[in-house]
């Protein structure tokens with residue numbers, strides 16, 4: 001029996017990086033996966049890959065910061081697969097200053113609009129996902145929710161005040177939801193990746209090769225993570241093997257946060 005057999009699992013940000021790795025691994029382990037992403041081409045290409053490998057999945061276009069989109073995503077999962085057992089709320093934006101076309105932004109150069117844009121996706125979007133997933137899980141027998149925070153959820157990183165604030169808030173969302181539903185069969189945990197070689201990171205490394213050697217050295221393990229190494233931890237939290245784990249912040253960072 002495959003570990004996630006017959007579990008209906010949503011993965012947001014499934015079109016790229018950590019979300020893509022999690023969606024592919026979840027399907028390989030028997031889950032019925034609802035892939036959600038704002039980027040249709042990326043989501044469709046991951047869906048095609050899963051179908052080619054014989055997995056069960058569907059793709060839903062979602063902007064997680066829009067209530068109706070999130071409601072549609074949850075409804076798509078429950079109507080296609082009859083229930084919702086798990087959700088990996090992983091979609092997120094990098095710091096304003098790290099997005100294409102922008103320049104690095106120290107704290108006092110951030111505008112309220114820059115801060116709000118990041119919070120709308122990373123915090124309000126994650127909140128909407130958790131809220132509507134809990135509603136579905138209460139109806140269909142409980143489940144497990146994993147929210148992607150970051151080492152930046154417990155540490156500051158330079159010139160990324162909007163991102164650091166948003167990722168700290170994801171831990172607050174996680175603990176609050178975990179506490180309120182602990183007796184109702186719903187576990188909620190946060191995942192805190194260190195520097196991971198996703199397409200977003202690869203672009204930054206291409207632009208600035210020194211950043212790559214800095215990133216390798218910064219993580220005591222001596223290298224950056226592969227997306228699948230982070231996805232493994234999410235899948236464990238989603239599985240029944242993590243049945244006594246709730247409200248936790250699981251660091252997957254090669255030791256970055258211990259020094």
Ligand SMILES: NC(=O)c1ccc[n+]([C@@H]2O[C@H](COP(=O)([O-])OP(=O)(O)OC[C@H]3O[C@@H](n4cnc5c(N)ncnc54)[C@H](O)[C@@H]3O)[C@@H](O)[C@H]2O)c1
Nearest residue numbers: 013015016017018038039063064091092150195196198200
């Ligand atoms: N890569 C890292 O080093 C690293 C480290 C710590 C935390 N994280 C976090 O991990 C998560 C995934 O990061 P990644 O590196 O795989 O990024 P990525 O950019 O490769 O993938 C993110 C995906 O989210 C989607 N997305 C963005 N905004 C969305 C929205 N509003 N609605 C729906 N989908 C949306 C994008 O289209 C993309 O497919 C993010 O929350 C990120 O903050 C990444």
